[in-house]
Amino acid sequence: MDRIAIMGCGGSGKTVVGRRLAELINAPLTHLDGVYYDADWNPLPQEKFAALQEELVARPRWVIDGNYASTLPIRLKRADTVVFLDIPPIICLLGILQRRWRYRGGQHTSQGVFDRITWGFIRYILGYRRQMRPKVRALIAEHAGHARVVTLTSRRAARRFVAAVPPQT
Template sequence: MVIIGCGGSGKTHLANQLADLLGLPLTHLDAIYYDSDWNPLPAEEFQAIQERLVAGPRWLIEGNYAGTLPIRLAAADTVVFLDLPAITCITGVLQRRWRYRGGQHRDGVYDRITWGFLRYIWSYRAQLRPRVRELIAEHGDHVELITLTSRRQATRYLSLPRSQSPATS
């Protein structure tokens, strides 16, 4: 299972909840890609780690990284795309910042807000969403695509009986 979406859309929260509900091993890509000083992993190493992760029988990987999304899409049976409005995502980032006071979270996700990150969020739907949809069409035509466009829809998705969730197989 893959969870993707704009920063602040609730990927980490949804992934944590689904991993618990479904008993899936969970990987947060930010925790792999960045060290505690916000230094990125070399691209080849990041790709190799993902290839090993998706070789397993059951997994949930949360994070964007369009450059390596085809690896996850090719192996996934379910993709949850959190396609929330920019203002909702910015609010989510600010709430996360207030709640955790920045820095490294317990799950390895590093909370860092910059003007560049806020611009990325603001332009995500216009600039990156078309690329993500293209990648899904190209590498994930076999997946069950679940697009959630609000926090309310995400909450409802979490409350579905697991027999209705394609991720239980």
């Protein structure tokens, strides 16, 4: 594993899994929320966001966590490993509440955590499996046929997967 794309619903554990995998394979970690938004929650223009991802995936080794379905093909085409955290919505909601409690709200760019809980975000989490999961699976099937695809459906499965990854130097 040299180029790992991680995706999943908000609160699914992308940041935690990404941080640990980056440590294990000794690769740089990028949180796409930290690339897409500035400190005032202003998004990058789509073209610039896509161009920055093209630069990131051109590197020989990387771990990138985030969704952004419109630019997902950029990451999937270059990834040798795709980790899809297909975690139940209630667990994702608990994850964002735990994150809120842990960081006391606000943005934490050093951790890749952007604690912005809105009703729209909660609706997104509740509808993720019905609305986004089919799109993500279709994009994976279309653009990552060459890659190892790992779908993890629980936090326990995610911990086991990460624990089985041998450290690289």
